[in-house]
Amino acid sequence: MPASSPLSAVLDAAERVGKLNLRTEEIASALPAISADALRQALLRQQRRGRLIRLSRGSDHWLIVPLQHATSGAPPLEAWLDRYLSKTLQVPYYVALLSAAETYGASPYAVMVTQVMVAKRRRPITVGRHEVVFHTRTRIEDMPTRWHETPDGRFKVSTPELTILDLVQREAQLGGMARVREVLRGLWPACTPVGVAQALDALQDIPVAQRLGTLLALDEQAGLMTSVTDWLRHKPLRLVALEGGQASSTAVAYHVDAAFKVRLPVDLKGSNS
Template sequence: MPQHLSDVLNACERMGKLNVRGEELRTKLPGASPEALRKALYRQQRAGRLVRLSRGSDHWLIVPLQHASTGSPPLETWLDPWLRKTLGTPYYVGLLSAAETYGASPYAVMVTQVMVENNRRPVTVGRHELVFHACSRIEAMPTRWHESADGRFKVSTPELTTLDLIQRESMLGGMVRVREVLRALWPHCTPQGLILALDAMQSVPVAQRLGALLTLDDQAGLRAPLSDWLRDRPTRLIALEGALPPGNERDGHTDTDFKVWVPPQQGANS
């Protein structure tokens, strides 16, 4: 049996196992008292060899030497094992972080935006900062695997990413910024994927705004199935973003097909 925690960590790394749990470490070091193991874990943390992913989870991440400067291996290595397997939390990477995986974000995403069932506090792991957003009915949302040589994590489909961006535009810098991302996302979207995402989210206002945006960007192939989806659902006049202003202050135009008032700054070339 190994005598030191460092020997255990080195052996795990050689096997390609970077996610370890406290129970595994205690099993591999049966001669170590709980206090001795706690101190050894603390020393490895101080040395940058180990990262504890969240308080109380007992989930530890080994940091290989090549990732010492960033303080943790890539997100694909540990996000899914930590959230889905250790914590049992349904999740998907979404919003601008999801758009980035499709090469559709013109902005540098400084944090990783993760959708979860209930609100969680932000987490920093090395140079990775995770921000969590609550999403109801998360297990019904369409996702796919984002894979790399380091591992994989769940990410929203392009169509769900589109709906999420529209729904949360105010926290992302407004609709002008969101539209820049959407223009790069349209080629990744399919009519079938769009209907699947709409059925999962079940938000008529988001669907209406999507329709107006598809019209502005001449996306007829996606516009037709959306019109079919909305046909038997009740709609009311809404603004493309924010609240609908009084009638005498509406200088833009109204998309009568989707009942969306579009302000002048959101013209087709904006």
């Protein structure tokens, strides 16, 4: 049986102590007798064998793939996402939208990609079978988040209340308001009036707040709706459509929710209708 390579021994030792994320300089310091060129070649060989993944070109961030995750090509997101974004790239982030809803058990759809908010545009990355797509959010560090923790690790995720606002704001990118409403119905129980007020303060988007107020009214979520009403009090409201990209049309009959100044189709029903 051939002896394992020096790099294999380093990777095995790191995996035994649960350290799956390694930087090139860390590996090099553990193998001082190996030249930079020889180490690069050894890393590429381990990558071809599926033992290692480089998370993005130029990042020098390597991810060990334990045998139990060989089929998926990478360990779970919790094992590497936070370390990659906050430590290697040093960018603020949070898992968002349908991916955030899924962490709260509120997505009725299979989420094929992980949606992550960052401050500036980034290209998607593919890590094994995981595809991560990035959306941008201004003032991202002001947004309310929490940790999603599992035995494999943890990552930052939007609070349930910020998640509902993000979903309403970006419904056109997510398949439309009908799809978003299905997700929102699973999220209402996870939200609190205080959390809604905090998320509204952070986002500072009046039209989104108006749309959220109408959706809460349709689903008879009076407690959460009060927070929206209070937040909108004394703010200038203009008439907005329930769906952000919705154009006026004579082919569809609309009525106006006077409380929130939102135009919506007359046949739109609440969840209890």
